Amino acid sequence: MKSSPPTLTMAVAVVAIAALTSCGTSGDDEPAAGGPVTLSFLTGSDQSTVDTSKALADAFMKVNPDIKIEIENQPGGSEGDNVIKTRLSTGEMSDVFWYNSGSLLQALNPAQTMVDLTGDPVLADVQPDYLPVVSQGGRAFGVPATTLAGGGILYNRKVYERLGLRVPRTWDEFMANNEKIKAADITPVISTFKDTWTSQLFVLSDFYNVQAATPNFAADYTAGKAKFATTPAAIGGFQHLADVHARDFMNKGFGSAVLDQGLKMLIEGAGAHYPMLTTLLPAQLENYPQTATDVGFFGLPGADAAKHGATVWEPAALYIAKTTEHLDAAKKFLAFVASPAGTDAVTAAVRPSGPYRIKGSKLPEDALQVAKDLQVYIDQGATAPALEFLSPIKGPSLEQITVAVGSGLTPPAEGAAQYDQDVEKQAKQLGLTGW
Amino acid sequence: MTKHARPPTRNKSPYPYWLYLPAGAVFLLIFLVPTGLAFYFSLTRWTLFDSTFVGLDNFRDFLAEQNLRVGFQNTLFYAVVTSGLKVVLGLGLGVLLTGRMRLRGFLRAVVFFPVLVSTVAVGITFSALLRPDTGLVNKALAVVGVSGPDWLGDATTALLSVGLVDVWAGVGLATVIYIAGILSIPTDYYQAVAVDGGTAWHRFRHVTLPLSWPATYSVIILSLIGGLRSFEFVWTMTRGGPGFSSDVIASIIYKQYQAGFFGLSTAGNVLLFLIVTALVLPLNHFLGKRQVT
Numbered sequence: 001m002k003s004s005p006p007t008l009t010m011a012v013a014v015v016a017i018a019a020l021t022s023c024g025t026s027g028d029d030e031p032a033a034g035g036p037v038t039l040s041f042l043t044g045s046d047q048s049t050v051d052t053s054k055a056l057a058d059a060f061m062k063v064n065p066d067i068k069i070e071i072e073n074q075p076g077g078s079e080g081d082n083v084i085k086t087r088l089s090t091g092e093m094s095d096v097f098w099y100n101s102g103s104l105l106q107a108l109n110p111a112q113t114m115v116d117l118t119g120d121p122v123l124a125d126v127q128p129d130y131l132p133v134v135s136q137g138g139r140a141f142g143v144p145a146t147t148l149a150g151g152g153i154l155y156n157r158k159v160y161e162r163l164g165l166r167v168p169r170t171w172d173e174f175m176a177n178n179e180k181i182k183a184a185d186i187t188p189v190i191s192t193f194k195d196t197w198t199s200q201l202f203v204l205s206d207f208y209n210v211q212a213a214t215p216n217f218a219a220d221y222t223a224g225k226a227k228f229a230t231t232p233a234a235i236g237g238f239q240h241l242a243d244v245h246a247r248d249f250m251n252k253g254f255g256s257a258v259l260d261q262g263l264k265m266l267i268e269g270a271g272a273h274y275p276m277l278t279t280l281l282p283a284q285l286e287n288y289p290q291t292a293t294d295v296g297f298f299g300l301p302g303a304d305a306a307k308h309g310a311t312v313w314e315p316a317a318l319y320i321a322k323t324t325e326h327l328d329a330a331k332k333f334l335a336f337v338a339s340p341a342g343t344d345a346v347t348a349a350v351r352p353s354g355p356y357r358i359k360g361s362k363l364p365e366d367a368l369q370v371a372k373d374l375q376v377y378i379d380q381g382a383t384a385p386a387l388e389f390l391s392p393i394k395g396p397s398l399e400q401i402t403v404a405v406g407s408g409l410t411p412p413a414e415g416a417a418q419y420d421q422d423v424e425k426q427a428k429q430l431g432l433t434g435w
Numbered sequence: 436m437t438k439h440a441r442p443p444t445r446n447k448s449p450y451p452y453w454l455y456l457p458a459g460a461v462f463l464l465i466f467l468v469p470t471g472l473a474f475y476f477s478l479t480r481w482t483l484f485d486s487t488f489v490g491l492d493n494f495r496d497f498l499a500e501q502n503l504r505v506g507f508q509n510t511l512f513y514a515v516v517t518s519g520l521k522v523v524l525g526l527g528l529g530v531l532l533t534g535r536m537r538l539r540g541f542l543r544a545v546v547f548f549p550v551l552v553s554t555v556a557v558g559i560t561f562s563a564l565l566r567p568d569t570g571l572v573n574k575a576l577a578v579v580g581v582s583g584p585d586w587l588g589d590a591t592t593a594l595l596s597v598g599l600v601d602v603w604a605g606v607g608l609a610t611v612i613y614i615a616g617i618l619s620i621p622t623d624y625y626q627a628v629a630v631d632g633g634t635a636w637h638r639f640r641h642v643t644l645p646l647s648w649p650a651t652y653s654v655i656i657l658s659l660i661g662g663l664r665s666f667e668f669v670w671t672m673t674r675g676g677p678g679f680s681s682d683v684i685a686s687i688i689y690k691q692y693q694a695g696f697f698g699l700s701t702a703g704n705v706l707l708f709l710i711v712t713a714l715v716l717p718l719n720h721f722l723g724k725r726q727v728t
Contacts, residue, residue: 078693085695089483107695109484193677194588253567255588255677396694404678409590418501425496429480429696431487 037329038068040094042087044080045073047283049316051350052146053098059345060336067329077197078396081107088113093321095330098145101133101317102389106430110141115320115327117141122335130357133314133389142317143338144357146346149279149313150374151205151386152299157369159186159272160296167298169305171240174273178249181272189244190271191254191406192262196399199406201275202244202300203237203398208311208384209302210234218390224427224434229417236302238412238419241405255407267291275300277313278353278370285351292351297370299377309382310374314389315357392430395422477705481698493702500687502679510683513598513669514662520602521609521658522651528606529613529650530643543614547607554604558671561600562587565672590680593673597681601668605661609654616650617643652722656715663711684710 043053050073057069072094074083081104087093088108099105108114117123118139123131126143134142153174160167163184168174178188192198210217213233220226228234244250251257251271263280265271267288284291299310318337320330336342343361346352354371355363355378363371377383388394398419405415427435477493479486497503532543549557564571565586573583586596624642633641666685669675675682675690684707691700 078695081695082693085483107482109482112484196674196676253585253588255585255590256562256566257588396690396696400676400678400690403676404680407590407677409678409680421501425696425699426694428492428496429482429699431480 036066036068037326038070039096039326039329039333040072041069041333042072042074042084042094042097044076044098046076048146048279048350049076049098051283052346055345055349056145056337056342059342060333063336063341064332067332069333084108088321091323093323095324095326096318096320096333098316098318099142101142101144101314102386103392103394104388105134105141105317106136106392110136110319111139113322114141115322115324115330117143117320117331117334120331122331122338124335125339125359127357127359130314133385134317134319142319143334144315145318145337146279146315147352147354147356147371148315148374148378149277149354150297150299150370150377151201151277151311151313152275152297153301154266154274154276154278154281154370155296155298156266156269156272156294157296158294159184159269167296168301169308171301171303173305174301175243175247178244178247178273182249186269187251187265187271188249188273189251190257190262190265190274191244191250192257192259193254193403193406194256195259196403198259198262198276199241199402200399201277202240202406203402204386204388205275205300205311206237206240206302207387208299208309208382209236209307210387211384212302212304212307212309218387221387221423222391222393222432224424224432227416227420228423229413229420235412235416237300238402238405238415240300241402241415242408242412245406245408250406264288267295269294278368278374279313281353281368281370282350292366292368295368295370297373299382309380309384310377311386312354312374312378312383313386393423393427393432395419395426397422473701474705476698477702479698481701482695483697486698489698493699494706496699497691497703497706502682502687503684505679506682506684506687509594509681510663510665510685513594513601513665513683514659516595516598517601517605517662517665518655518658520598521606522654524602524606525609525613525654526644526647526651528610529617529647530639532610533614533617543610546610549604550607552604554667555671557600557604558668562672565596587673588677590677593677594681597668597672600672601662601665604668605658609658612650612653612657613647616647620646655722656719659718660711660715663714664707 041053041057043049053071057071061067061069074080084093084097084099085108093113099108116139118135122143123140130144131140134140134144155167159165159181163180165177165180166173168177181188210231210233214226214231217226217231217234226234228238251265259280262271262274262276263284266274266276267284267290278297281291281295297310299308301308318334320327320334324330338358340358340360343356343358347364351366351368352363352371353368354374355361363375401410401415401418401422404410405412410418424435476486478488478490480489480493500506528546532539532546536542565573567573567583567585567588570586572586576583584592587593620642624646625638628638628642631637664685665683666689669681669683669686670689673681675686684703688700688703688707691703
């Protein structure tokens with residue numbers, strides 16, 4: 001074909017011109033100062049995040065009628081990470097956005113892309129020990145948007161009651177309980193490896209035990225001096241995964257089961273234990289009201305009963321993009337979120353699954369059982385934040401490695417060594433010193 | 436193109452060159468520039484916010500990727516199995532659907548139908564059909580007393596299951612290519628076989644099979660390239676799992692992109708491009724030569 005039909009060339013030209021001109025028309029019209037302001041607010045798309053965001057926005061608009069908040073939803077997980085990164089780097093970010101705290105925040109280059117809130121009255125009501133997880137280089141950038149979560153074992157209390165079991169404080173007690181549960185024809189440990197991230201909990205929520213045995217692990221690990229494979233306590237999580245599989249304590253079809261199936265099994269009592277985060281429970285209340293009372297929480301048991309505790313996940317945060325044109329309104333919104341009035345608004349919409357990180361906020365009487373169980377650990381001072389809140393490095397392949405170890409495809413020591421390599425790759429990509 | 440009886444002057448285009456400009460600009464802007472940039476960014480550590488030049492580090496890191504060997508084996512296995520099955524099944528269906536039979540048009544449409552469905556939709560549908568407890572496949576097997584495995588959740592069957600779904604979705608195209616190839620064989624040959632008293636097997640073995648070689652060649656090349664680049668089915672059905680057992684090169688690259696290793700995943704793409712070229716060019720040459728004879 002030597003020549004293209006002229007109409008085609010014309011069409012291409014028209015499309016090209018249209019594409020080029022449309023670039024110039026973005027950017028909203030500036031509102032007059034003092035007039036009504038519209039804030040854009042980008043948030044996640046899972047049920048509890050959506051409900052929380054909506055409750056916060058609605059309550060805020062009620063007391064600030066001249067500020068309108070428009071909510072935008074986006075997918076979670078690494079797909080969402082890339083949306084956020086792209087929008088921040090191209091200057092197309094909404095005024096306010098919801099994002100993880102801890103290691104994931106570090107990859108967003110907050111100093112360049114977000115408004116620095118250090119010393120700002122916005123942070124007045126935030127518990128000071130929360131700030132490190134929303135900070136980089138000593139500057140703080142966000143306020144907690146939801147509650148603290150416990151990561152460990154969610155268990156069905158009805159099953160425990162019926163079989164006369166006691167909450168285990170060591171791994172051996174846990175495995176002994178599993179034996180009895182299996183004998184009663186109930187799945188001892190629910191595993192849902194199709195949603196690969198759910199396989200990581202045995203390793204991630206074992207961190208309280210790692211830290212109890214080797215207090216300097218987080219710092220040494222960040223500096224490249226401590227490894228999972230060479231720290232006996234750190235291999236523990238991988239070993240647990242392998243043990244549970246070897247003893248055949250998992251549900252049938254664990255390789256293609258998903259999170260929702262797992263939660264359903266747990267709540268209905270078809271399974272007794274589910275290594276999981278407490279935050280996933282409030283969304284189940286609508287279909288299964290018994291979630292509030294039947295599901296309890298305990299920290300992943302370790303070797304020593306005297307050192308039993310729980311690993312906790314710090315709440316995600318709200319941040320202000322540096323490109324915002326409504327800084328005052330955005331700060332006003334964040335100050336509301338980080339106040340007892342804000343947490344009350346959330347409590348009215350989503351029953352909390354853990355305590356808030358705001359001074360003066362209390363757990364309501366009808367909080368979920370898991371929140372009450374978690375509060376006990378907090379009151380005893382027996383909690384540690386997950387490793388991803390103490391170190392910027394979290395290897396991206398952990399979820400595949402834990403699936404492989406938990407399915408008996410990779411021995412635990414080899415899995416730990418693979419994860420060390422994965423971590424090394426991440427540290428190099430972050431350009432950390434010492435790697 | 437054949438030369439017409441025109442004076443041997445320079446071929447004058449009937450349109451002025453500037454008419455190519457808009458199309459050229461689009462091609463430059465959305466294809467050539469990004470391709471050039473990809474080669475550059477594969478040499479950097481790139482966070483989307485800034486990039487630092489690191490030389491060939493990304494290529495070294497990519498080649499040191501622990502599951503790369505598994506990924507390569509899986510990719511080759513997947514490409515060979517799917518393209519082999521597409522050749523065998525496509526040829527069989529092609530012969531069947533060019534023969535005299537009732538409902539031929541309808542059956543041709545049925546065989547071609549899966550090609551029209553979006554691959555992602557096929558992947559999601561089959562992950563539901565292949566579920567171990569509630570999936571239709573295992574329920575059907577249970578009726579005849581067979582307890583089916585966890586097709587996609589078991590490391591030993593995951594990749595093969597994905598490959599079979601790929602064959603189901605792609606065999607229609609191979610069949611159409613074969614139908615066209617078989618119909619283009621002159622009927623004289625079949626008549627000659629009939630005169631010699633040959634059976635249906637002789638017709639197939641000595642006429643259809645050798646003379647549909649151009650079709651076989653197209654099917655092999657198309658499905659092999661498709662198999663080497665396979666991604667949608669793997670990603671929608673297993674995401675490379677369980678563990679790393681059904682990872683292919685493309686899913687490894689995609690996971691690195693997801694992890695935010697943009698420079699590293701770009702380096703992987705550059706390598707994949709080189710590998711596919713290195714495999715397909717000689718194959719193309721070799722198969723093309725046989726076609727001429």
